[in-house]
Amino acid sequence: MYSQLILLIVCGLPLATSDIRSRRIPNRTLLIMFATSELCRLIFDPRHFFHVQEVGLAALGLSCVLYLLSGRKIGMGDLKLIVVLGVVIGDFQRGFFAWFIALFAALVTALISRSKSIPFAPALIVGALLAL
Numbered sequence: 001m002y003s004q005l006i007l008l009i010v011c012g013l014p015l016a017t018s019d020i021r022s023r024r025i026p027n028r029t030l031l032i033m034f035a036t037s038e039l040c041r042l043i044f045d046p047r048h049f050f051h052v053q054e055v056g057l058a059a060l061g062l063s064c065v066l067y068l069l070s071g072r073k074i075g076m077g078d079l080k081l082i083v084v085l086g087v088v089i090g091d092f093q094r095g096f097f098a099w100f101i102a103l104f105a106a107l108v109t110a111l112i113s114r115s116k117s118i119p120f121a122p123a124l125i126v127g128a129l130l131a132l
Helices: 002-022 027-044 046-069 076-089 092-113 121-131
Strands: none
Touching: 002 027, 002 076, 002 121, 027 046, 027 076, 046 076, 046 092, 076 092, 076 121, 092 121
């Protein structure tokens, strides 16, 4: 539990700032976050390792649905981040809680800023931190 929290803070902050500044989410940071989460799960909680993979697949399905429903307005970096956060969180209920918090925060941000493009990664990271 603490390893995921530390991982979210260490990797999530650069992801969020990169998305705010350039609307890009670096694949390298996502890969590091994913691999570190998998390694921590395998070392500290091997019983739930395959359950976490199922949550990651569910997050992949959610990402595909969001991509189609949004009219392709959600970036691929955001979708990859949703999958990685699904693996980091590792629990269906907490994962959906995090994604709903992120969706609510993004909608509020979109209404306030009235911009065409809003960064979604900060909302996803905050939602994941609240879910843990």
